[in-house]
Each structure stands twice: as C-alpha cells, then as structure tokens.
Amino acid sequence: MTVPFLRMENISKSFPGVQALKGVNFEANQGEVVALIGANGAGKSTLMNVLGGNVIPDEGKILINGKEVNIHSPLDAARHGIAFVHQEMAVLPTMSIADTMFISNFPYKNGLIDYKTINKRCIFILKRLGCNFDPGTKIRNLSPGSQQLVEIGRALLMDPKIIIFDEPTSSLTSHEKEHLFKIINSLKSEGAVIIYISHMLDEVFRICDRAIVLRNGETVGGGRISELTYDDIVKLMIGSKQIDQYYGYKQRIIGDPILKVEHMSRKGVLDNICFELKKGEVVGLWGLLGSGRTEVARALVGLDPIDTGDFYICVSDKLEKIKQSETKNYIGMITENRREEGLLLPMSVRHNMSLANLRGLTNGFLPFIQNKKEKELTQKFVDRLDIKIANQNQRVETLSGGNQQKVIIGRWLQKNPIIYIMDEPTRGLDVGAKSDIRNIINELAESGAAILLISSEIEEIMSVSDRYLVMRRGRIVKELSRDATKEELMLAAAGA
Amino acid sequence: MKQKKNIVTNFNLHDFLFTYGFLFVIVAVIVYFAIAANNFFSITTIFSVLLNAAPLFVIASGLAFVIMTANIDISVGSIAFLSSAIGALLISRMHISIWLALVIIVLMGALMGVLNGFIVVRLKVKPMIATLGTQLAFRGIGLQLTNSMVVSLPDSLRQIGNIKFGPIYLSVVISLLVLVIVWAIHTRTSFGRQVMAIGNGVGVAEKLGVKVKWVTFGAFVFSGLMAGLGGILMTLQIGAVTPTSGTGYEFNAIAMLVIGGVSLFGGEGSILPGIFIGGITLAVIETGLNYVGASVYVYPFVRGGVIFLSMFADALKTRVKPRVKMMTDDEIVFSTVHPIEG
Numbered sequence: 001m002t003v004p005f006l007r008m009e010n011i012s013k014s015f016p017g018v019q020a021l022k023g024v025n026f027e028a029n030q031g032e033v034v035a036l037i038g039a040n041g042a043g044k045s046t047l048m049n050v051l052g053g054n055v056i057p058d059e060g061k062i063l064i065n066g067k068e069v070n071i072h073s074p075l076d077a078a079r080h081g082i083a084f085v086h087q088e089m090a091v092l093p094t095m096s097i098a099d100t101m102f103i104s105n106f107p108y109k110n111g112l113i114d115y116k117t118i119n120k121r122c123i124f125i126l127k128r129l130g131c132n133f134d135p136g137t138k139i140r141n142l143s144p145g146s147q148q149l150v151e152i153g154r155a156l157l158m159d160p161k162i163i164i165f166d167e168p169t170s171s172l173t174s175h176e177k178e179h180l181f182k183i184i185n186s187l188k189s190e191g192a193v194i195i196y197i198s199h200m201l202d203e204v205f206r207i208c209d210r211a212i213v214l215r216n217g218e219t220v221g222g223g224r225i226s227e228l229t230y231d232d233i234v235k236l237m238i239g240s241k242q243i244d245q246y247y248g249y250k251q252r253i254i255g256d257p258i259l260k261v262e263h264m265s266r267k268g269v270l271d272n273i274c275f276e277l278k279k280g281e282v283v284g285l286w287g288l289l290g291s292g293r294t295e296v297a298r299a300l301v302g303l304d305p306i307d308t309g310d311f312y313i314c315v316s317d318k319l320e321k322i323k324q325s326e327t328k329n330y331i332g333m334i335t336e337n338r339r340e341e342g343l344l345l346p347m348s349v350r351h352n353m354s355l356a357n358l359r360g361l362t363n364g365f366l367p368f369i370q371n372k373k374e375k376e377l378t379q380k381f382v383d384r385l386d387i388k389i390a391n392q393n394q395r396v397e398t399l400s401g402g403n404q405q406k407v408i409i410g411r412w413l414q415k416n417p418i419i420y421i422m423d424e425p426t427r428g429l430d431v432g433a434k435s436d437i438r439n440i441i442n443e444l445a446e447s448g449a450a451i452l453l454i455s456s457e458i459e460e461i462m463s464v465s466d467r468y469l470v471m472r473r474g475r476i477v478k479e480l481s482r483d484a485t486k487e488e489l490m491l492a493a494a495g496a
Numbered sequence: 497m498k499q500k501k502n503i504v505t506n507f508n509l510h511d512f513l514f515t516y517g518f519l520f521v522i523v524a525v526i527v528y529f530a531i532a533a534n535n536f537f538s539i540t541t542i543f544s545v546l547l548n549a550a551p552l553f554v555i556a557s558g559l560a561f562v563i564m565t566a567n568i569d570i571s572v573g574s575i576a577f578l579s580s581a582i583g584a585l586l587i588s589r590m591h592i593s594i595w596l597a598l599v600i601i602v603l604m605g606a607l608m609g610v611l612n613g614f615i616v617v618r619l620k621v622k623p624m625i626a627t628l629g630t631q632l633a634f635r636g637i638g639l640q641l642t643n644s645m646v647v648s649l650p651d652s653l654r655q656i657g658n659i660k661f662g663p664i665y666l667s668v669v670i671s672l673l674v675l676v677i678v679w680a681i682h683t684r685t686s687f688g689r690q691v692m693a694i695g696n697g698v699g700v701a702e703k704l705g706v707k708v709k710w711v712t713f714g715a716f717v718f719s720g721l722m723a724g725l726g727g728i729l730m731t732l733q734i735g736a737v738t739p740t741s742g743t744g745y746e747f748n749a750i751a752m753l754v755i756g757g758v759s760l761f762g763g764e765g766s767i768l769p770g771i772f773i774g775g776i777t778l779a780v781i782e783t784g785l786n787y788v789g790a791s792v793y794v795y796p797f798v799r800g801g802v803i804f805l806s807m808f809a810d811a812l813k814t815r816v817k818p819r820v821k822m823m824t825d826d827e828i829v830f831s832t833v834h835p836i837e838g
Binding site (some may be wrong): 075090095111 | 680683684685686688690692693695696699700701703704705706764787
C-alpha cells in the first residue's frame, strides 16, 4: 500500500478541564475528499486547528508526503501547503477583493503596490473559482457566499496541497452550495487533499469519498462513503452508550399554551419559525452547532431584530398578541456564555441577583432601592437554589461555575417570569452542578413555568424534555415527542 | 478584452453616494454664496479658498491614517504649533540654516507622533484621552518655550511665504503635492492598505497577517510628521508663530475628513478626492461667510453645525450599511465558460 500524502499520528491535546483529542490518527490521500464528522465538541475543529497551526498539540506528529513536519503557526502551515477555509469568514467589508486577498503580502514594483500583477492573479484565481468579479469590487457588495469564495481564493493563492474546509456551507444558499461543491470537485481532480468538516450528512454523502468519525476526541470509525449508510455514521457519532437513567423524569401536568410564536423569520438566519410553549412544559430545542438554536432564543427576547414574526403571550387565560420588544417582560433568558453575557463579574452576588428586578425593589414611586428588601430577597433565593457563597457581597467572579449559573437563575426567579429560555445552562459544569441545574429545571416546570432548553448534550436534553423541536439551517424541521430515540434526534438534526 | 463586458463594474452608485454624498453639500453651499454674495464666483476667491485650506490639507492627510485605523489623534494642532515654534526659535535665536530648521520641524512632529503612538499602542491608553493629554502638554511646552510671545520669522523666510506661481501661492502648490503623495501612500503601499484593514476590524486584520500594533503605531507617527509639515505651511502663511497658532486645527481637520467621507468608525474613506472635497467645502463656507459679511461669532456656530451634521451622517451610514451587504443569489455573475470544466 502506498504511503498516504498526509498522516497525523497519535495527536493529543488537552485544554484546561477537557481532553479534546486523545491520540487521534488521521490519514488522507491526494485527489480525495475526506469528511471529518462528529457531534458538537467531538474534536473535529481542534484536530484541524492542529493541522492549520492554530493549536499546538501536546503529543503526536504530522507527516506530509512521508516526511515529518513541524507546524507551530498558521504561517508554518501555509509553508507546507496547508490552507484553512474557516467557518467564520475574515473579511474586510470596505476593501476590495484584491486587497483582501493580498493584504499580508502585497507584491511591489518601483516602491508601489503592483496592482497590475495583483489584478491579473486575482482574476485568474476568481476564474478558477468560476466567478467573474472585478478584483476592485468591495467585499461589502458581495453576498456571504461570494465572500466565502474570496476566502477560498486567498487560500488558493499559496497553491496549497491540502485544503481544509470547516463547515463551509453554514452561511450559503443552496445555489451557492452547489457552486462550492463544483469547486471542491475540481480541486480534487487537480490532486489536492480536501478535508471537509461537517455535520451535515447529506453534504458528506454528496461530495466526500471517505469519512472519519470522531467522538469525544477519539477516532471511532469510518470508511469509504459508498460502503456506509446514514445510520452507520449516526451510530458512530453518538456511540452505543444508552442513557443510563431518565434523570428523575416524572410525567408532568402540561397546561395551556402560554407562548406562541408564528412565522418568525430573519433573512439568512431564521426561516419561518413557528412553535408553542405550554404551561409546565420543558421543550428541548435540539440541533447541531450553527443550526440557529441560539438565534431563536435571542430573537425571542428581542436581542436580535427579526424581519417578520408574531408573538402571543397568555397573560390572563387568553393568548394576546404582543410586540417583539415586549417579550422580554415575560421571559427569563439564561444565556450561552454566562461569563460574557450573563454576569457582571466584578459585582457582588446580591447586585447580580437583583439586576432584573430593580424596579421591584423600590418603594412606591421613589426610585431608591430598598437595601433590606434586596438582602431578604437575595437570601431567599440563595437558600432556595442552595448557592454556596460566603456572603452576599462576595464577588461573582470568585464563585464556581455551577454557583455562577445558579446566581443567574436566581436573578430570574426574583423577577418570576412565566417563561424561561436556557441556552446551554450546564456547559462547563461538573456532574454535581449539572444535576442541580436539572433539578431546578424540573422544579420550575412543576411550578408552572414553560422552559425552552437548548443544549448540545443529547443526554441532557433527553433527560428533562417533554418534547423536542429539532432545528437545522435556521428552520424547525421536526417535532418529536418525549419517546424519540437518540438516533432519531441525531438523524433529524444532521439532515437525513 | 471580450470578457470585460461580463465583469461586474467597479462603479457603484450606492457606494459613491455613501462616500461623496457631501459633494452635493458643497455644490449647494457654493450656489448659496454665489447668489448671496456678489462676485463670490471668481478666480481670486477660488485661490483664497485653497490658501485657507492648504495647511489643513496636509495635517488632515496625516490624521486620516489614524482615523482610518478607527483611532483618533486630537493633538495634531498642538504638534503643528510646538514643532513650528521650536523651528522658529531655532532660526531666530540660534540662527541655524532654514533648511535644517525645516527638517527639524518635521522630525519634531514625527517624534511627538512617536510619543502618541507609544502611549496608545504600548501603554494601551484610549487614543481620545491620550491625545487630549498630549494636546495640552505640547501646547504647554510651546507656550513655555516662546514665553507666550509671537515669534516672527526672518524676512528671507517671509518672502518664501509670499512666492506665487501666477495667482497660486507656494503653500497651495505644496499642499496639493503632498495630497498626491499621501494619496499614493494610502492606495499603493501595504502601510496604507493595512491601515484600512485595521479599521475594518482589529481581530480580522490580525487573522489576515497584518502586524496591527506596528501599523497603528506607524499611523500615529505619520500623523505627527504631517502635522509638523502642516505647521510649516501654517507658519509660512502668517510669517510668525503665535501662541494661538494651530488651535482648533484638530477639529477642523477631523471635520474636513468626515465631510470628505472618512469614517470615524475606521476603514473607510480616501485621501483623493475625499480630503480635497472636505477641505474645499469647509473653506468655501468660511470664505463665503466672510463675503456675506457675517459676524465673527457666527463662524464657530456654523463650523460646529457642519461638524455635527457630517458626524451624524457618518453614524447614519454605519447604521444603514449591513442592509447593503446582503445580496441575493441572482446577483452573482458566473462566467459563461467554466475555466476548469469548460
């Protein structure tokens, strides 16, 4: 058997608290499109960041064409012919295509930038990508898909041997997607190694020759695409481990709808989102990274603008139509990044917890906050949620992750909304804290609140939800009942 | 070149209006004054307008680089004052040669730019506060050195200030020449392009391999250097350095830039025709007010109003922009013959 062109041996990498890669092996040949598949947090991106020089591995080596290479920076990677087309595009809206492509190494002639050469090369590369833009076109006048072509164009400048595409279709329209696939095919036929990171199975089956599946930082399987089925891959992605216990789940009494969302759309992000939340119900909003879960939550509380959409809230026994700007009065939002978006880290526990309810702490029409009231209320919820603090004046940044999360929940409990949105509420927490949070979710539901839960951990979402909404590409593609299996959920999200 | 037809044209009306919308303002202003003031529309007026704008053209062209990186430098007026005060003192007291003095003035300007750049890039002080501090400090040093007195230039130098090519003063010629050179630096060197990249987003620029710190530092040094050069023109025009030389120049320069389409949010604008248009607009307004015999107290009011309006327009632009970016599928133009497959 011939030596593979690219070989990554025994790559390990740990970040504080997580072992992201555990001795992964990876091979790819020239003229081949290899899919790198895995659920959220499986280590796909970390592995490719190692190859792209953005992450230095703790262990392992990389061989290109049989020779070991050292890659310590993106520049090293470029020197070895590795190009990385990132999911998040780095574009300069006010500058031209040519400038964006050449910004870090302009060719010079007579002390001035040689735009003649640049334009020539630019047009050549754009042609290769099958588009006909003038190199002077400003990036902001391009659609996201065309912007990505510029990114790919920049990667091609270096004449790479290995090209990594990280979720390249996440912001593309179907038309643009087809175009991208054509490009990938032609690059492949020119003998490049293509690595295609995705969790969209339909795409993988369309254009890839071989698949490698990662789970929890390990290679768990793979093979030629022609010999695999959707089910094989989904099984590899989620593993055989069954959910050991339906964590304390009790059938709850589910009441009438208290929130109804109709036709919520935002161009390029959300597509006709319609759903209902009922009293005492936990709804799991499930989908893979970038499917639009967080965007739904943000639009729901008015953090992001929407193009169309109607909201109905049950105030007194009847659903009434309200404006997007009013929804936040009824919804408590627990954001994805508690440290950046949820907490005011240098402030005290008490001040963090009273933040959503400042008006409730004043007396009569005077705008002064009643210290005593604030203290009492804080103590009430510290006790109820069992938050471990030295005293109420402790700075929030000194608390553990679990306690920080409880502070945020406590903040909303003070305000007592009828709907809670929890975006990744247990991310980065230890097992004990996770089960605490799940308990709280159950309690809240039992007390009659409606909860929309977003989580990347399938076990977690399955342990508390009464119903699932599955999202893909900014759309709710499926509604599943509580007895849906893990496979069903994963298949719906990955697009089978 | 047959393919030329297929290529999406460079010209975009929307872009043009965004950047040079103030062209309409200048036309409106000129028309107004042409009607309100007799013989406003004459060759002499045009050259007096240009003369007024000359030192500011130079100062603004340097400041543009700082603003394009989404920073700001409000010490340029004081740099112009201090560097030219040092030069004038060296000539009148130490009797050094004029050419050496000119070089020293420019170098002093650059040196003050180095200090600004160091404070902003290295010490990470907000540029507004950093340069507000140096603005006060530089003027203070200058007042101390000159004892708050007028330092006159020797007659030989004064005559240089009066040199004319036909109806055009030397300082106008120099300032236009400088604009062309700076325009080349902005559009045809990596420094100029990378300044724009930083203005688009520090993180993005870094990702693309731009040495953000060095380029930002360079922008401050360049701004200082051009302020020194502008100081020379300013001094030549008056024939002396006065304690109030250069006061308010920073805001006039900023107004000039913003009117000319340089965004305070960074990454946008041009030296030519941007600064030229901005400078002319501002100068036309002032000269025009002079012609209609407006009270001196009206000047700052009008100038303030113009600055406010231009900045408001700038803010409006950023609000509208994201909508423009979205384009639909069909607007992508594919080549008829696929270069790879066809």
